[in-house]
Structures are given as C-alpha cells and as structure tokens.
Amino acid sequence: MAKRNLLIVISYLFLVLLVLVDSCSTGVESSPEPGILRVKIQSDSSDTSIVIANKTYILSKQDRFNVKFTQGKVYDVDSVFFTLYPDIFSYTQRDVTCDILKTEDGQYKEFTIFETFLPPGEYRRLQFGIAVSSYVFLGNNEIPISLPPNTELLIDFDFDFSINSNELTEIKMNIYPFQSIKRFQDSFYFIRKVEVVKIDYTG
Numbered sequence: 001m002a003k004r005n006l007l008i009v010i011s012y013l014f015l016v017l018l019v020l021v022d023s024c025s026t027g028v029e030s031s032p033e034p035g036i037l038r039v040k041i042q043s044d045s046s047d048t049s050i051v052i053a054n055k056t057y058i059l060s061k062q063d064r065f066n067v068k069f070t071q072g073k074v075y076d077v078d079s080v081f082f083t084l085y086p087d088i089f090s091y092t093q094r095d096v097t098c099d100i101l102k103t104e105d106g107q108y109k110e111f112t113i114f115e116t117f118l119p120p121g122e123y124r125r126l127q128f129g130i131a132v133s134s135y136v137f138l139g140n141n142e143i144p145i146s147l148p149p150n151t152e153l154l155i156d157f158d159f160d161f162s163i164n165s166n167e168l169t170e171i172k173m174n175i176y177p178f179q180s181i182k183r184f185q186d187s188f189y190f191i192r193k194v195e196v197v198k199i200d201y202t203g
Contacts, residue, residue: 034117035163036088037074039126041173041194043100043108050138050178057138065101065177066133067190069113071154075125084114084128097133100177120165129153132190136181145181148189155192161199172198 048059057063071093072084086094098111114128131153136143147153163169176193183189 032120033165035120035165036168037084037114037116037118037163038112038168038170039072039084039114039128039173040110040112040170041069041098041100041175042110043177044174045108047176047178050181052138052143052183057141059101059103059178060139061103062137062139063101064099064137066097067100067175068095068097068129068131068133070095070129070131072114072116072126072128074118074123075127077122077124081127082116082118084116086113087115088117100175118163120163123161123163124158126157126159126161126171126196127154130155130175130192130194136188143188145188145190148184148191155194157194157196159196162201164201164203166203168200168202170200170202171196172200 050057073081074084075081083093085091086096096111096113098109098113100108102109132145132147134144134146136145157173161169161171174195174197180191180193181188182191
C-alpha cells in the first residue's frame with residue numbers, strides 16, 4: 001500500500017514538474033522575421049533634352065551619364081539607423097554605378113540600387129549619397145561635370161514607410177538627368193534632382 005502511495009506521489013510530482021517547465025518563460029521573445037526593402041531608381045521620362053550654348057541636345061543611344069549611389073541607410077521612428085546593401089546576398093556596402101541615360105525598349109532603364117533585409121517596423125528617412133563621374137557624354141561632346149562646391153554627398157529623403165515581416169517594400173524614385181545639369185560660368189554642376197514617386201508593398 002505504501003509503495004502504491006509513493007508511486008502516486010511521484011507521478012503527481014512529475015506531472016507538476018512538466019506543467020512548470022512548460023509554463024516557464026525566459027522573458028526573451030523570439031525576433032520577428034525580417035522584411036525586404038528594395039530601392040529602385042529611373043530617369044524621369046519627361047526629361048530627355050538639354051540646351052547648352054544655344055544648342056539643343058536630345059537623348060540618343062550614344063549618350064552616357066554614369067552616376068554612383070553609395071552609403072545607403074534608413075532611419076526608423078526612434079532615429080535608429082540600418083545600413084543598406086546592394087542586394088540581399090551582400091553583407092558589406094558597395095557603390096552601385098548606373099548610366100542614368102541608358103534606355104531599354106525606348107524607355108529609361110530602371111535600376112535597383114539597394115535591396116536589404118530589415119526589421120519590421122515604421123521608418124521615416126531614406127539616406128544615400130549620389131556622386132557623379134568626371135564626365136557626361138552627349139552626342140560627340142565630353143562635358144566635365146562635378147557636384148557643386150561644398151555640397152554634401154549624402155541626401156536625406158524624409159517620408160514615412162513600413163517594413164512588414166516576410167514582405168517586400170519597394171521604393172521607386174525618379175532622377176532628372178538633364179534638369180540636374182546646371183552651367184555656371186565655364187563649369188557644369190550636377191545638382192541631383194531626385195524624388196520619391198511610389199511605395200509598393202507586396203505580401
């Protein structure tokens with residue numbers, strides 16, 4: 001009888017222990033799955049010509065204007081920043097150079113300049129640098145060009161967007177290649193006219 005009672009007590013204690021272990025919490029919740037941010041840029045379809053020294057240059061296939069996109073970051077609502085990479089397989093930042101006058105099927109080519117896993121949440125700023133190569137090639141002309149003196153490399157784009165777990169957030173931007181070229185005396189400057197035009201969310 002005593003042996004039977006002992007077995008009952010042991011069984012009861014074992015069940016209590018299982019319940020306690022099952023209900024025990026470390027206080028650390030598992031992190032949510034990240035989402036993906038993709039940033040794409042394309043020259044605006046309305047910007048296809050420029051007048052230089054009373055001569056009009058209209059976009060042609062031989063034109064070339066290489067622009068470098070660099071040092072991408074986003075900031076959340078608490079001003080915590082996260083680094084952007086050129087693709088989801090990269091773990092180091094790398095400059096992305098694009099010919100913003102390149103066309104495909106009669107339209108300006110669209111480029112992906114950043115694609116990165118990010119924690120889900122609300123964000124308020126996209127930041128990256130835009131630099132220009134030494135020349136823009138228009139027709140048979142090789143035109144020296146640079147950023148204006150004392151211009152900061154990085155540009156802030158302040159707007160609200162979200163990153164959702166296991167979903168894609170795609171930010172589409174337009175750059176105005178010819179409107180961004182300004183002449184001052186004998187120098188040409190790249191003033192970087194760029195804007196956010198659309199945000200797409202894909203589940």
